[in-house]
Amino acid sequence: YLAYPQAPDGLGSEPIFAVRADRDAERLVDVLRETIRAQDPTATLESIMTMEGRVMGSLARPRLYATVLAGFSAFALAIAGVGLFGMLSYGVTQRSKELGVRTALGAQPRDIVRLVVGEGVVITLVGIAAGLAIAFGLTTWLSAFLYGVAARDALTFTAVPGVLLLVATLASxxxxxRASRIDPLSVLKGA
Structure with a gap:
């Protein structure tokens, strides 16, 4: 605590008063204004707020950053899902003759579905493994710079791969x- 006249210039030129109240602090605003004006009629009160309001105000920017980051993350996840969907769709189109032959030789539709979804999951697992290896190294480095960032956050290291795997499975x-519905006769006639 420093008395206002003793405060160095760097601490600001406006005093801040914190008042503890046993009842609703919003109702004390008029009483505070009158009390301060009784001491100094030229004093003006610019912002009177509760402690809860001050805390919420100080958290507004980090909350905005978290919301924007979550939005970008969801967008990136959607792009990854669409990319995997496009890649697998292209692969099914290119392999339609092979899938038609498999069906003609007795492969059931569930076998074809399992084959295509399995390929999507394998591609995703390779990406997850690479991402986890990089993230594992980066979190160790970042934990030295950021307060509250655990180097080995188990929830993050399990939830993110789980969500990615779910999106990849759905995109597949x-x-x-479509691959399971390929008519082998029409595909083989086109060959």
């Missing part, structure tokens, strides 16, 4: 269903 189902 549409091409897989």
């Amino acid at each position: 189902f549409v091409p897989a269903r």
